[in-house]
Amino acid sequence: MDESLVRTLAPTVIGILVRRGADFAAAEDAVQDALLEAVRVWPVDPPRDPKGWLVAVAWRKFLDAVRADNSRRDREIRVEIEPPPGPSEVEDDTLRLYFLCAHPSLTPGSAVALTLRAVGGLTTRQIAQAYLVPEATMAQRISRAKRTVADVRFDQPGDVATVLRVLYLVFNEGYSGDVDLAAEAIRLTRQLARMTKHEEVAGLLALMLLHHARRAARTGPDGSLVPLAEQDRGRWNTRLIAEGVDILQAALARDRLGEFQAQAAIAALHADARTAEETDWVQIVEWYDELVRLTDSPVARLNRAVAVGEADGPRAGLAALARLDPALPRYAAVAAYLHERDGDPVTAARLYAEAANSAHSLPERDHLTRQAARLNTRLRG
Structure with a gap:
């Protein structure tokens, strides 16, 4: 069975069930049951329409669960037994799922776990291994998150900025266990970029690609950390760099600058330098000024102090640093x-x-x- 196909289809199917009337937790459970059924059936009898098969089986699993729930037997079931006619709004369904999993009522850790489970299609075990916690602990975290958003209704558009922060948290976890979370975050951000033309989604995708391009050079053969200035730039992935720069330039052309675009511009300037000595630190300082203006982030100010030290000398860098909290x-x-x-x-x-x-x-x-x-x-x- 094509695992990548299943992981791509899972959030779409959840979104379709939610639109038909299932609450999020019940829809997610039904889709997981359908995926288990797919593992058993597809190797010997692959469906001609995998998405249609998953929707049909998941909907049946959901209805079976509703009928078997004693606490609901005497209530009016507020879902349609038969699906509505017409094509499903796949992109809208999946986009709503992104917003739901990054709902402000969730803690960042819960939002990340729920996003990986519902949108990413990862199993609870895979997520637990990636975060180095027991599977039971992760299962409880995901269950609590599902209960929190079970009754959330989307009467207004979700917050793209919150979704992007969750995806960036996933990306920064890197690699652990048998799941490459950096690659998973890039996959999910690509998917989000296909569904919306939001310039900050493009900015985050560019930032991820530009950082990911340097991954092979970040550690030595013994696993030791290699600072940016000492990295073998011949090991950087030029294809990812070119893609990241192209995406960033298209986003900047819309003239609606955001923090991820500014961060990506800084990463692009580093990627553009053939050697550490050729880095355009003056322009990097200018981009950090933009980033500080947009976010007023102490971390951005700290990184700006480094850039100032490279552009104008260490004394200037120390002067910029002196204005910050030493506890950072x-x-x-x-x-x-x-x-x-x-x-x-x-x-x-x-x-x-x-x-x-x-x-x-x-x-x-x-x-x-x-x-x-x-x-x-x-x-x-």
Whole structure:
């Protein structure tokens, strides 16, 4: 059975059931039951119309569940027993599903899990493995999320910005277990981009592609982190870079700038430089100015300080950094880098060690520890 086809069809079928009158939780359960039936039947008797088969079986599973529910036997069933005539509005159904799974009433973690399950078509086990939690824990998280949105009605358009934040969270998880979440986020964002011409959807897709293009060069053979300036740019995926740049240029041409377009523009400038020394840091600072104007994000301001340090010298970078909260994640690492470039290895070594102690990942901690050790060895010599 073609797993990629099933994962593509699952959200469409859920959306069709919801439009016919099923609540989200019941529709999702029915589609999962239909997928299990497909695993059993399709290898020996593949359907000519996979989507139609899944819709028919899922609808039957849903109706069976409604009829078997004792608590509802004496209530009026508010769904149509037979589907309405005419073609299904596939894109509208799936787009509503994106909005539902990223509903503001959900926590970010629950929204991510529900999106991967309902829109991405992943199993609970796959999602649990990707997030390194027990399957039972993930099942409870998904069940709570389904209950939260069970009675949500979409009388107004959903919030695209919330959907994009959820997809970006998925992308930043990268790879774990047997699921490549970065690739999955790109697949889902491509799907969303086909359904809507929103320029920020295009901006996020471009950003993902440009970051993903550098993936092979980000780690060494031993799994160690390789900073951007030291990466082998010959290992960057030029096809993904070209696609990302094309998508970004088309989005920017609409003249409705958003934060993901600005981030993608910064990534594109890095990708355009044949060497680290050729990076156009002045233009990168200008894009960070736009990003700060759009978001007023402390993280954007922190990254801007790095860019200022490259464009105007480490003293200017340290001056920009001094205006920020030292409690920011990566503040110490940025300060260490700028102090080293400013010729102060003693302060830099101390800050690298401090940054290592608060690092959120093992590769990052190891990298910062090595930087501190390198400077300390030089100082002792």
